[in-house]
Amino acid sequence: MYAQHSHATIADVAARAGVSTATVSRVLNRTAAVSAGTAARVQQAVTELGFVPQAAARNLARRKSSTLGLLLPAVGTDFFYPILRGIEAAARQAGFDLLIGIQPAQRRRLEPAPLGDHNTDGLLVFAGELTESELKTLGERARPGFPIVLLYRTPPQDSGFSAVVLENRNGAYQAVEHLVTVHGRQKIAFLRGPLGNQDSEQRMEGFRQALATHGLSFDPQLVVAGNYSVAVAAQSVSGLLKDGATFDAIFAADDDSASGALTALKAAAIHVPEQVALAGFDDSFMASYLDPPLTTVRAPTEQLGREAVRLLIRSIHDRASEPQITLLPTHLVIRRSCGCENGR
Amino acid sequence: MYAQHSHATIADVAARAGVSTATVSRVLNRTAAVSAGTAARVQQAVTELGFVPQAAARNLARRKSSTLGLLLPAVGTDFFYPILRGIEAAARQAGFDLLIGIQPAQRRRLEPAPLGDHNTDGLLVFAGELTESELKTLGERARPGFPIVLLYRTPPQDSGFSAVVLENRNGAYQAVEHLVTVHGRQKIAFLRGPLGNQDSEQRMEGFRQALATHGLSFDPQLVVAGNYSVAVAAQSVSGLLKDGATFDAIFAADDDSASGALTALKAAAIHVPEQVALAGFDDSFMASYLDPPLTTVRAPTEQLGREAVRLLIRSIHDRASEPQITLLPTHLVIRRSCGCENGR
DNA sequence: ATGAAAGCGCTAACAG
DNA sequence: CTGTTAGCGCTTTCAT
Secondary structure (H helix, E strand, O other): OOOOOOOOOHHHHHHHHOOOHHHHHHHHHOOOOOOHHHHHHHHHHHHHHOOOOOHHHHHHHHOOOOEEEEEEEOOOOOOHHHHHHHHHHHHHHOOOEEEEEEEOOOOOOOOOOOOOOOOOOEEEEEOOOOOHHHHHHHHHHOOOOOOEEEEOOOOOOOOOOEEEEEOHHHHHHHHHHHHHHHOOOOOEEEEEOOOOOHHHHHHHHHHHHHHHHOOOOOOHHHEEEOOOOHHHHHHHHHHHHHOOOOOOEEEEOOHHHHHHHHHHHHHOOOOOOOOOEEEEEEOOOOHHHOOOOOEEEEOOHHHHHHHHHHHHHHHHHOOOOOOOEEEEOOEEEOOOOOOOOOOO | OOOOOOOOOHHHHHHHHOOOHHHHHHHHHOOOOOOHHHHHHHHHHHHHHOOOOOHHHHHHHHOOOOEEEEEEEOOOOOOHHHHHHHHHHHHHHOOOEEEEEEEOOOOOOOOOOOOOOOOOOEEEEEOOOOOHHHHHHHHHHOOOOOOEEEEOOOOOOOOOOEEEEEOHHHHHHHHHHHHHHHOOOOOEEEEEOOOOOHHHHHHHHHHHHHHHHOOOOOOHHHEEEOOOOHHHHHHHHHHHHHOOOOOOEEEEOOHHHHHHHHHHHHHOOOOOOOOOEEEEEEOOOOHHHOOOOOEEEEOOHHHHHHHHHHHHHHHHHOOOOOOOEEEEOOEEEOOOOOOOOOOO
């Protein structure tokens, strides 16, 4: 209850070192020159008392919280951990704490923000499921100019948000082109992500573009739900099979869906890659452990986290800075599910 | 930089409502009775100004941070997300913020704590890789009695930590017994987790106990590294096969290892479950999507997070409370990798 | 180079 | 039921 009662304060340190609190603060923050001798005495007092500045007091006095907020969706799998790691490391390195909040899946209306300008200096938003208007609400509820960086999502017009997004179109294009030109596939099915999901839409565009470039027609019948879920994908592919659809390859908008597709194909005794070639997107943890190992488009997940923090801190320190969108490159990782013999 | 400058303060609200700041504070915190009329005026002023109390000031005045710290290891996969979700939800519900820190894998020495009594009211520690002595250090560095709850780990003697752990022994026992009594397996290999990992050790004990109970001898040759990793497990099982070891079942200390085992067995054209039956532990996300679906021991992961928060908050509110260890039950989930025909 | 003192925005006695 | 007034622990002018 009385969390700090038994704790040394800056006054205790000052007393012990025989200086004023101002001086202690100065050596703690290297905010002004202090004679070597005094500094040493202060340091010693700090160590002896095991003094650690209290965040609340410091934040109040500094008028900033030195804390970044991270808003995450409730759904999600292994996908998140690398991002989280990237974000935490970058934040810590820059001297920021990381406060996290998870957006309940059911509740469409955003809560009176648990995270916001009242307790963070800026916000990282994994906006996967948020609509355009929810994003805007988010921006309006905060003080004008409150720094917000979107992950995997282009900001609404004039929102002032920065963002870091993936090179989805090109990545998808590469994968599909590989299926067509190297492995001679002609009828390729697309397992899409959730409707309205930006990454999925863009991957689909890359898919269509590759077909077009190589003179293949786009068949809407061969676009089915994947929903970033193993189960949904498996069901969709089974459905496709049952309907008697013919296809010689599947491009999945994500590796989870690819995994589901694989399950369904195996269940139907269809050989991958001989009868149906398969490619995914993300290069998630599991990709190389599928059987056959999955050819997929690598998304630099941890780096995305780091870059997002970099952008956020930049706009915290320099609020005059223009919003910026970082586009992170992706590239095809060839394993065996496409028909190639090399790599694993 | 000047994060709060354009922000309404409690004084602004008070002025607008024509009351004192004390009154505003009272209606905000329901900390004393306020006449309906005044309360309404205050509420309106709050809304009009979009006032949100500043966490730092509030925390300082209250002498507590209303924040829980969560210390996570750097390694980890989908395993973490359910826990994180459980923890975040429980914390939020109880009015606490959640601050996270990730322990770098390389650095064995703990950093001057990013999380601690200077900015949290208590700590949740996922101590997977921490040694006994590191745990003690953690406790000593904090003010005596600073609430700490361990996840998946029994606290050191007299540490004063609480903990929530899994019923590993019994869970493992059940799984192995099932393999033996229902499917008549006699030579069962064990894919263990990291050496020194408590969960893994206990699962191994359950494994041995089940063998003993059913009159089967324990063969150290059949205990190999799994390391909570798909890759390591796959390699270990391949090795076992290459060495000509004979076994008719594998019990893996975790589902990732089970998945790796499956990969290796398939690669060797060994049929699961006909030739080798397989069981895992955790009932992780992927378990039901493996082919065949994995029989495994369910660990109530999200619930573990919630329970840990409950324990932590209890000792924050009542520091006289005794440290407590919650043992969470596990139970066998039967799918097909063991040889059963039902469920998926 | 150092100290005195005024806050930061809020809560919590204490009066009335 | 409401207002006045000390702080909470730290940073930061402003003097010296």
